[in-house]
Amino acid sequence: MERIEKFHGNNHYEIDLPNGNLHVFANPDIYQSFDSRPFEMADNNLIIPRNVYMSYTPDAHVGIGTCIGTTAVWNMKDGFVSPSIVGVDIGCGMRVHTTPLHKKDIQDKGVRRALIKTIEKYVPTNERTNSHYVDIDIREVVKYGLRGLPSAYVPHEQWLTHVEQSTFKYDHQYLDKLPDDIHKYAHGQLGTLGGGNHFIEILYLEIEEAQKDLATQWGLFDGQVIVMIHSGSRAWGAKLGQEYTKLFRASMFNWGIENPDRSLIYAPISSDEGQSYLNLMYSALNFAVSNRHMIAFGVREAFRELFGGEIEFPVLYDLMHNYALKEYHRNEAMLVHRKGATRALPPGHFLNTAAYRETGHPALIPGSMGTSSYIMIGKEEGTKNFYSICHGAGRARSRKATKELVTVDEFQRSMKVGSDEEILVNHRSLATILDECPQAYKDVDQIIDSVVGASLADVVATCKPMAAIKGV
Incomplete structure (x- = not known):
């Protein structure tokens, strides 16, 4: 496939593909690591008519129908919506809570092991274990998000305000289109972690010197x-x-639309199919933000059991990286798809939630297990990428390839096993989660360097891991 590359400087590449333009934000090392497949997938995506903009963040890698790490934009008035560019885990995202504790308070391995065990008591990590919150009406959750939770599960008003969105509004009549058994399956999963790359991590902060004032404002x-x-x-x-x-x-098929990739599906926003999907996607966003909220509620209970019932556990922020949102850019209403991409709004931007209107909101970027994660702040220059940045490190190899190429000993060394700085996990054997080892992912420091170098966002704090809880 022919492609013409232009380098705009500041880690910004623009690639002319047969069906349109793709922007890539990556430093030279990361950019050179892309093989031909992501560009082929982008070209397939650009077959969708009237695309306004499409880009990859540096953590981009091959997904189903669309690369994870994609931002794709259409006008609301005549554009398209694609479930493939939203992703299969609708509303997947990040949440961070702060504590009054210092690293030294949990440095002892015995304390951290007790914390892991206690969290598992309150947060189901086994796929076969049902939710502890079967008293919560799932219908209220999917309709109203956090505002649909009983007040007993909302420790503070701040848990409703320091989030990307507490309620995603839509026409509830579309719920009638869903199969009846969806309520049964979902009812047992509210407040549960799930498997794959989902996790709960305990980390400590290293604040950037230049960002100490902002960090203090954020607590x-x-x-x-x-x-x-x-x-x-x-x-x-x-x-x-x-x-x-x-x-x-x-x-x-009925419309006679074909694409080289059968996994890529889409429909006009104005079509019955498009409207139905968009409305119901918002119901999934409501479930997702509520699920993370209830996981956090369980973690709070664990901290209070171990460190005292008065310990504060405020939410720093909750955001998503798999969704399509109606946003206003360039004085027009647009549908911004982010699949494995994080919105990072700068200070003063009108789309910021009220709690972060002045400062801009924390952008939460996890690393791979055993490596640093990051709290960032968006920059005004991010408008060139519709304020999208990376969502993590991004896989460098498949789960199968990881198991074939990486040894458990290598995994153990990356987790500092046996040392005082060991990153503890809730699995007895690292072999059971080998496909989630750091070696399965790109170098997160290179990913962050790409984002900072592209003037999309700056680092406020580096988060160093101390313990990780993964689904079983």
Whole structure:
């Protein structure tokens, strides 16, 4: 496939492909690591008519139908929506809570092991274990998000305000289009972690010197223990995705639309299929933000059991990196798809939630297990990429290839096993989660260097891991 590359400086490449333009934000080393497949996938995506903009963040890698790490934009008035560019785990995202604890308070391995065990008591990590919150009405959650939770599960108003969005509004009549069994499956999963790359991590902060004032405004300090949560919409989003994959594929066949990649599905925003999917996607976003909220509620209970019932556990921020949102850019209403991409709004931007209107919101970027994660702040220059940055390190190799190429000994060394700085995990054997080892992912420091060098965002704090909890 022919492609013409232009380098705009500041880690910004523009590639002319047969079907349109792709922007890539990556430093030279990361850019050179891309093989031909991501560009082929981008060209397939650009077959979708009237695309306004498409880009890859440096963590981009091959996914189903679309690369993870994609931002793709269409006008609301005549554009398209694609479940493939939203992703299969609708509403998957990040949440961070702060604590008053310092690294030294949990340095002892015995304390951290007790913390892991206690968190597992309150947060189901086994796929076969049901939710502890079966008293919560799932119908209220998918309709109203955090505003649909009983007040007993909202420790503070701040848990509702320091989030990307507490309620994603939509026409609830579309819920009648979903299969009846979706409620049964989802009811048992609210507040559960899930498997794959989902996790709860305990980390401590190293604040950037240039960002100390901002960090203080956000309630952050050097050595502070924080909790990072990564999960999504579980069975609700999965079932919805399955149903609409079949529906969109059948509609595309009836319309006579073909694409080289059968996994890529899309429909006009104004079509019945497009409107139905968009409305129900928002129900999955409501489930996802509520799921992370309830996971955090369980983690809070664990911290209070170990460190005292008065310990504060405020939410820093909750955001998503798999969704399509109506946003206003260039004085027009646009549908911005982010698949494995994080919105990072700068200070003063009108789309910021009220709590962060002045400072800009924290952008939460996890590393791979055993490596640093980051809290960042968006820059005004990010407008060139619709304020999208990376969502993590991004896989460098498949799960199968990782198991074939990486040894458990290598994994153990990366987790500092046996040392005082060992990153503890909830699995007895690292062999069971080898496919999630740091060697499966790109170098997160290179990813962050790419984003900073592209003037999309700056680092506020580096988060150093101390313990990780993965699904079983």
